[in-house]
Amino acid sequence: MKLSALAVATALFSGAVFAAPLTLQTYNPQEKGLFAVNSTLVSGPHEAVLFDAQFSVKDGEKLVEMIKKNGKPLSRIVITSGDPDFYFGLEPLVKAFPQAEVVATPEVVKHIAATKAAKLAYWGPQMKDGAPTQVYVPQALEANSFTIDGEKVTIMQPHDYAAFVWIRANKTILGGTGVAWGMHLWTADTQTPASRQQWRNTLDQMIALHPQRVIPGHYLAPRRRETARCALQKLISSSSSRR
DSSP states (O other), rough: HHHHHHHHTTOOOOOOSOSSSSSSEOOOGGGGGOOOEEEEEEEEEEEEEEEEEOHHHHHHHHHHHHHHOOOOOOOEEEEEEGGGGTTTHHHHHHHHHTTEEEEEOOOHHHHHHHHHHHHHHHHHHHGGGGSSSSOOOEEEEESSSEEEEEEEEEEEEETSOEEEEEEGGGTTOOOOOEEESSSSOOOOOOOOOOHHHHHHHHHHHHHHHHOEEOOOOOOOOOOOHHHHHHHHHHHHOOOOOOO
């Protein structure tokens, strides 16, 4: 699959709130943020879990507002990627919800611990008052799956610094860094043939789950269900054509 086809393959999205066993609500700063990154709040009748914490602490504060409005106790915050736009916004969340554990796969934890100082030194001056004064390193998850009000959630690709999430009850994927929509793909971290092949393998793994919805890690475009359905079919066709 060529890079142009890969760009089509990653164009998967649907609406912000879905009618299913668990409720999913997304936040994305769009043009107001340095990165148009998605955070997703997944809630059941009695608890909520946040996936990814934004880049700016200002957007982290927006997440605090969204979670409080949701009204369900926040049990944990899951960071799916070692890239700073997924965890620099943790500071206001940790202060507002001290009972919520901040977790990630061991590989993501390792990546954050090794790169956070350099990332803050580079991005901090550009972020200005949106930069964190304290960078939090998540605790390592002991297992690749857990439940939200009894519904199983699985962290896929746990041995990579960037994972994706499969919510079985909703047939929904949180695509993380592997899926983008409405923008140029970030390829600076995937410049080798091996890394590009790993990206393709990740997309194939997503297809094999037969998702009904895929929420991209980054998007900068209006959210339209018909576009998502068309893009999903193109993803399947693109993947099949290279076999």
